[in-house]
Amino acid sequence: MVETVGLVGFGVDTLILNVRYADKQFHPVKRDLDEALQVELDALQAEARRGEQPVVSSWAFNDTLLFMEPHGAGRQWRWLLTCRLLSLVVSRGKFGDVIAQVRLASEYLWSVSWVGDALAEVHRFLRSIFGEYIHLQVSEVHLCADLVGFDFAQVDYEHCFVSRVRKQSAIYTAGVDEVALDYRRVSSLRFSNHGAPISGIIYNKTLEIVQKSEKTWFYDYWRREKAGCVVWDGTSDVWRVEFRFRREFLRNLDKPIEGAYDFLAEIGSLWSYAAGQPAGGADGLPDGWLRLVIPMDDSNRSRWPVHPVWRLVQSAFRDAGEVELGPVVRQRVRQKNVERGLAAVIGYCSTLAAWLGGEYAASDADVSLLLRWLYEAGSEYLEEHMRDFLAEVQKKQKLYGVTTV
Secondary structure (H helix, E strand, O other): OOOOOEEEEEEEEEEEEEEEEEOOOOOEOOOOOOHHHHHHHHHHHHHHHHHOOOEEEEEEEOOEEEEEOOOOEOOOEOEEEEOOOEEEEEOOOOOOOEEEEEEEOHHHHOOOOOHHHHHHHHHHHHHHHHOOOEEEEEEEEEEEEEEEOOOHHHOOHHHHEEOOOOOOOOOOOEEEEEEEOOOEEEEEEEEOOOOOOEEEEEEEHHHHHHHHHOOOHHHHHHHOOOOOOOOOOOOOOEEEEEEEEEHHHHOOOOOOOOEHHHHHOOHHHHHHHHHOOOOOOOOOOOOOOOEEEOOOOOOOHHHOOEOHHHHHHHOOOOOOOOOOOHHHHHHHHHHHHHHHHHHHHHHHHHHHHHHHOHHHHOOOOOHHHHHHHHHHHHHHHHHHOOOOHHHHHHHHHHHHOOOOO
């Protein structure tokens, strides 16, 4: 087990961008979606609806083809295009100046060296669809820091978390989610209401990976050697501190964040606003929208000292550095899907053998006997339904963005 409390990583985990048309000076303008593009999107969506399944489009992001879904995403977003690296919703532009919104997948964001590289790549991609004159705006961003060696489940969260600003008490209400494992224990702490301008969550990331997301490529990220970070031992719990900033918050800052590229220079400032600065505010007192403190006799909680662990949280994003995880992420995703597919195939084969009975369920039967039957029966099935196995494989490679190894 790790005895040292420290950071094992930090970064941008979610980035959602608004897309607007722009003039030749790249100032956003209100304009309906290009009619020719609407016709192309309608034709793709109609094909998807006829087949009741996504259809491949001519657009690709990072050599990964996007698929048009049969449905949109609510009243505003008429069309929905997806791939494993991002999702793109498109509007006709009737409800405002935002014609599209793109959400970059966590898998993609953690695979690039710097979020600025991701922004540049997605900008090039969006220009291929909407034209050169577009303006990108941050709609929502999630920043996070991962820590090892400290168990937030043992914190007296009702007394040891303090927010310096309490003008809107409803926004700063803390809720706790409990998950039954071997015994009941806190697995996540949520701060602020869902959909609030700014919110936070602290949760057991290793547990979340096992129970939900299966993002095992984080294991490789946490194990890497990097200045300022400890190396994960492969077994200790990793807790994530995450802050989420929505458009309403970003536009109401003293220095509003409008253009997506403006955001790049303000990542550290956003983190400091949420977690506080190690040196405190201008008045010398601890600052930050949220912080973990050490309780004292002083009745003024704002003067309680910041917990040493939280000072580590505050130190994140001082040096973003560069970490190239693209190949690692892709390999981990491939590995997890191969494992899942293998488990499904073995399950189906055992079920088939049970129904076939006879020699396939005899005491000396093994999987090779069933696979020989599957080859013959499968070939007949494909021929009868006029389907080509290789064509099916290539279609799935496009669907999942898988390249030949």
